[in-house]
Amino acid sequence: EAGVTQFPSHSVIEKGQTVTLRCDPISGHDNLYWYRxxxxxxxxxxxxxxxxxxxxxxxxxxxxxLAERTGGTYSTLKVQPAELEDxxxxxxxxxxGWGAIGSMNTEAFFGQGTRLTVV
Amino acid sequence: DAKTTQPPSMDCxxxxxxxxxxxxxxxxxxxxxxxxxxxxSQGPQYIIHGLKNNETNEMASLIITEDxxxxxxxxxxxxxxxxAVYYCIVSAWWGAQKLVFGQGTRLTINP
Numbered sequence: 001e002a003g004v005t006q007f008p009s010h011s012v013i014e015k016g017q018t019v020t021l022r023c024d025p026i027s028g029h030d031n032l033y034w035y036r037x038x039x040x041x042x043x044x045x046x047x048x049x050x051x052x053x054x055x056x057x058x059x060x061x062x063x064x065x066l067a068e069r070t071g072g073t074y075s076t077l078k079v080q081p082a083e084l085e086d087x088x089x090x091x092x093x094x095x096x097g098w099g100a101i102g103s104m105n106t107e108a109f110f111g112q113g114t115r116l117t118v119v
Numbered sequence: 120d121a122k123t124t125q126p127p128s129m130d131c132x133x134x135x136x137x138x139x140x141x142x143x144x145x146x147x148x149x150x151x152x153x154x155x156x157x158x159x160s161q162g163p164q165y166i167i168h169g170l171k172n173n174e175t176n177e178m179a180s181l182i183i184t185e186d187x188x189x190x191x192x193x194x195x196x197x198x199x200x201x202x203a204v205y206y207c208i209v210s211a212w213w214g215a216q217k218l219v220f221g222q223g224t225r226l227t228i229n230p
Contacts, residue, residue, distance in 0.1 A: 004162070033215045043163065043220040056217065091162050095214035108215035110162030 004111035018080040025094030038088035089113040137194040141207030156203040
């Protein structure tokens, strides 16, 4: 079974340009999450999709970031325009269920990440 | 979510048991203790979780104190491939909802 796949693995763009990151979750996983680690800091939650709906986007840093998950399958995270401080590693994760433990629940699987460098 | 405190780094000899401590003194009654690890250049990997009873799986054991204010992750026979940053996280949610990773413990397994 394929794991969580992220494309590209690396991206180098100039400040002001647009970059789109893609995440393919494990087949059948309704829940998809985006996290990122910017340079020198901790891994931070960005948002959570349940199927095609945004369940929680409280971690999105600003309106330069747009996440979509049309059809409830793969997801994209667009950064437009990119700034220097957006450099870091962007991780995607998926899980089959979610919620309070004891209800529908399952393990979460992370992808390898996309390393974004804005110059 | 409650915050956790972990030592920044630890060393362990290959083949020995690695014991990674975590303090979570403000944990709530409905929060579980999770452990993840991140091997260099890879995404975080789930290891184990528990509420109040000790837990064991194929990767590790988790020992939670009776007052739930601290826990220890045990890798029984550490190998070089266990070198990674280990994160102790408390959360009332499953999946990967709003996990707060913190700085973690950088565990180095020495040959």
